[in-house]
Amino acid sequence: MTGPEEVRCTLMRGGTSKGAYFLAGDLPSDPAARDDLLLRVMGSPDPRQIDGLGGGHPLTSKVAVVSGSDDPGADVDYLFLQVAVDRPEVTDRQNCGNILAGVGPFAVERGLVPAGDTETSVRIRMLNTGERAVATFPTPGGRVDHTGTAGISGVPGTAAPVVIEFPQGAGPLLPTGNARDTVAGTEVTCVDNGMPVVLIPAAALGVTGYETPRDLEEDVALADRLREIRLAAGRLMGIGDVEGATVPKLTLLAPPRDGGAVTTRTFIPVRCHTSIGVLGAASVAAGLRVPGGVGEGIARLPGAGERTRVEHPTGFLEVDVRVDPGSDGIPAVVRRTAVVRTARKIFDGTVFPRSAATAPPPAQRPGGHHDSAAR
Structure with missing residues (x-):
């Protein structure tokens, strides 16, 4: 020094x-x-x-x-x-x-x-x-x-x-082993492709997923629901007691509005991100490609070999992610993840x-x- x-x-x-x-x-x-x-x-x-x-x-x-x-x-x-x-x-x-x-x-x-x-x-x-x-x-x-x-x-x-x-990470893409879990009465997908993230359909929490971060932060009832989900999901994902931790992140999913794959609102863990973290986006993009996950019916996935555009409050983040979906008891595996940042x-x-x-x-x-x- x-x-x-x-x-x-x-x-x-x-x-x-x-x-x-x-x-x-x-x-x-x-x-x-x-x-x-x-x-x-x-x-x-x-x-x-x-x-x-x-x-x-x-x-x-x-x-x-x-x-x-x-x-x-x-x-x-x-x-x-x-x-x-x-x-x-x-x-x-x-x-x-x-x-x-x-x-x-x-x-x-x-x-x-x-x-x-x-x-x-x-x-x-x-x-x-x-x-x-x-x-x-x-x-x-x-x-x-x-x-x-x-x-x-x-x-x-x-x-x-x-x-x-x-x-490719050493840990499982789906920490719970399931494409869907019911956590605190809400269906979610728990995924980890560089960041533990809980994917939640926005509509399941009574919001659209297009609200501003400030409006979501000021929704007291939503904050209580998110806290309940996060604490339960932390234990389910093997992280333990996450009361004082910043993970897992919670990402609300809604259909895309600007030509992307999905619209997101991510909590980190209490403040709503004005965009989305790189590793969080990598987990979201991979989680959308898990058969049976909560993203089905919400996301509009691009074709094979195309980048997944994750929309967020201030634009989008593109992720080049390749997922082997697995079958017959073989878990889904991420083969490639890359992003462009500055x-x-x-x-x-x-x-x-x-x-x-x-x-x-x-x-x-x-x-x-x-x-x-x-x-």
Whole structure:
């Protein structure tokens, strides 16, 4: 570290999220000390995060910790940390595919991975889950170029494309073993293709699925139903007690309106996402292709080999997903998952955290580094 009150930091937009990226060696090795520092860096707990880098929303209060990997199958290790906005809590119980989009460029710019002459692929081990991803992005002349013509919904302007491919995971696509389960009196499909997600027909909860995130968040009766479903689904999916966790995510499904496969509203887990997470979208896209799932009769699936366009409140996210549906007792298996995202460096320099004397201690984190099935 450069000192107790200053830390080297890069602020990046990754996909539709924004976060602070750090080299692991620039942060305290003790998790409690690290979390205390990150709370002060982000300005938590405070609904506005007025005294730190956070933007007053879970999507802008994220952290990536990156280091060289000792795994022969990976170039770098990536630990995602969600910093709570209004409470003193830092958790590693889920992954983030949007922040993942910035990990490769960050690793090259910090000298962890050499750049290729035209493009670079970085093999990433996600420490939250132990799973892998490969991020490929342009590096003309051996330098990261954040500019480009790729656009993604929910982000103004364009930037360089980051193609992220996820190898087939070791866990089952359907954690409960069923295409449908009845949870808290509601038929759902529990799926995990990088993120534990519970798919729920919006109509089953008395909403259309086209409401704004704010309107859904203000629906108290809906919030109570969602909480009941999430707690029960967490146990059913083998995650355990998820009262203090951010997974599983809950995604409401409705027929598409803008030429996509399905319209979604995703809860993370209480706030309604203004778009959709990368890994959440990967799970939704795979879950729609499970025969007998709750997406049947709602989704309009594209043809074989075409990307699945998942509509969300601010546009859409396209996922190239190939699912072997299985048969005769053979479970469904995902053969390929890839997405195109963008990332952009906002600043690189030194961040000066709030004084430790004025910051409340961090809350007990729910679980250790590898305690969760969240992805």
